[in-house]
Amino acid sequence: MPSERTDLTVFAKDYPEARLVVEVKSAVSTPPEHDAAVRQVARHMWGANCHYGLVMTPTKTYILRDDFSNTGPEAMRVTDVLPTAKLLSRLTRSLTEPSSQELEVLAREWLERLTTSYQTALPDDPDVTRAFFPDLVGAVAEGRVVAEVAA
């Protein structure tokens, strides 16, 4: 049975500009730059002219950024890797080892918080602060979270 793929995209508040692309996956292989899901997100970011991306797994979240050093998806690099449990720890329904489906629901709820009030989404942690401030938080502020579901 084909697995259901969920894409989450944060668009600018007032117009259809992609600000953040998020993919939820069960796992990412090592090194992440060679992983199919990470490469797909990088390709998606390049095509949409979007500068930030996340690949979220039940254990780790990979943060991709456009470093503007190349022309093409290779400019989108994994700059930070954070424990997913730590990243989602502000959620009241935070789970220690969520299934992929549970993680999709949590990711959407977390993104809604991140776009409306980052203080309620991000934990006080130096690694999280370094990864998200100021550019990523600024990019998604007041954004619209849109889920694409394709069977």
Next chain:
Amino acid sequence: MTSPHIFVETNFLFGAFRMPSKRHRDASALKARFDADEAKLYVPYLCFQESRHLIAKSLPSNRCADLLEFHRFAAGTGTVKKLLDAATSEVSRTKAVYQRELTDFAAALGDGILHATKEVFDFLESLDLDDDDLKYNDKVILASVLLKAKELRGSGARGLFFASVDKSHLQPTAHRPKMARYYNEAGLVFIPNFVLPEPPETPTRQSNAP
């Protein structure tokens, strides 16, 4: 091979005609396919009005001012200023030309422009959807697209796609059986981006050679 028929809406026009450095690359690539006669595009007329408004709203009003201020503070003026001046002039140029570029594109579409005719409004009145949270403009867009797709299918066209990036409420899913039925009747496939799916591989004939 026949060209695919692709319905697009406001987010395509916005992505393909906004300030060049911020354009959606997949939207630009799809427009290039249209320009090369490799794809037939259809756009509800309403989307041109929406995109004109959105492009105007998205243009920065004080682009590079902070960087210019910092540059003067840090190092005086020089080569960096030329780059920033070029970036600022991109805004001015876009303001000057985007309306004309959209008008030229509308002319190039020809019968690919979908006007809100009496038939569209009649169909809109009869639309029975799973939930009623679609905005009115989106209902008009959906009705225009479904009606034209049905007409094309009736005349034997195949390869009908509706490409939209930020309108997941227009996407037929298992949870929207009524909407999915309309899409099926029109032979229309929704894609949540501007990248067409690869056509299925045709089976190759087995060689009988020893």
